[in-house]
Amino acid sequence: MIVLGLGGMGSATLFHLARRGLRVLGLERFDLVHEHGSSHGLTRIIRLAYWEHPTYVSLLRRAYELWRELEGLSAERLLHITGSIDAGPAGGPVFEGALRSSELHGLPHEVMDGAELHRRFPGYRLPRETRCLYQPDGGFLLPERCNVAHVMLAQAHGAEVHCREPVLDWGVTGGRVWVATSRGRYEAGRLVVCAGPWAAKLVPELGGLAVPERQVLAWLQPSRPEYFRPDVFPVFNLEAEEGRCYGFPSFLVPGFKFGKYHHRGEIVDPDAVNPEPQPEDEELLRSFARRYFPDGAGPTMMLKTCLFTNSPDRHFILDRHPDHPEVTIAAGFSGHGYKFCSVIGEIMADLAQQGQSRHDIGFFRLERFAPSL
């Protein structure tokens, strides 16, 4: 088996395949840890009260289980629980969706207004009328460490890993997959494509279905650092007048970290993105922090660009290739995929090994976009 791309999804897939005793080769075009794709930036939110759709909650329960298992196997702390806030106007998708998922799945949760949220967690200064759902199981993962942990454990199970070896082309001949790289040519029974923002370059059928978009993250030094520690500042999703934002407590660097979903709406070619954040990027993020997190809006500590890969409905694509059952695809994670890597690794290993998964993934099939295929 060959896994193409060793970011969040590919590293987890490599691990699950290798641990099943399968012979597997992982190919990555950059270094094992790099900043060109979607899985860098120190932290990623994980949360159970999934406002995007209740379907995700059962996958999330398994994802939590597998992240905990990965922590045990790697003897490393990878998941930090802070609780999560999903906030926005009454009737808006974030608050109402989080409430719906919590009620449907019996998740522990509390509902409060912006004033009560500030009393409980003083870093937050949301308007009083904002509806806020607190869910105690939310938190954050350390993506670079999770990817490395998956790869190292895969290697311990015999996986072969080649970094700085871009895949240039692939095809299927007589039921076998071949992959041509900058260094050689390989053959296997199955290929799993986990190429993140490059997915449509490798699988042209994904054109228009896995669209890269430039994002920028900011870390600002809080004037009240005691309000932004992980024990007093839950991760959040906030539907604000300016758009939907998300953020984290200070961790590893002295900065309150946050971003705005679909930052400036810039669709990009992943091979031609300017990695350098611009003053307009910083000002957009800063104005948001000044308004809703004034004690967190001090000097800039760090800015980073990163790429989303959006599907048309913002839900994932997990499926076999429409013409080649030997090839499976994980793509279109639309800015909310990292928390699921552990379970998507299991799903992709199922699909590659058995052609179907133990998890219900009907919601993520490519055929929902059938007219575009």
Ligand SMILES: Cc1cc2nc3c(=O)[nH]c(=O)nc-3n(C[C@H](O)[C@H](O)[C@H](O)COP(=O)(O)OP(=O)(O)OC[C@H]3O[C@@H](n4cnc5c(N)ncnc54)[C@H](O)[C@@H]3O)c2cc1C
């Ligand atoms: C700013 C930002 C914030 C986010 N916040 C969150 C969050 O808080 N919570 C959350 O759950 N999700 C979040 N996400 C989304 C999440 O990070 C992504 O959904 C996830 O990382 C996608 O993983 P991936 O494996 O698909 O892509 P990647 O991690 O980019 O991996 C793809 C890999 O394929 C490799 N590759 C591509 N082409 C080739 C080739 N030809 N040959 C060999 N290798 C190749 C790339 O180099 C790369 O390493 C965020 C994303 C961004 C950008």
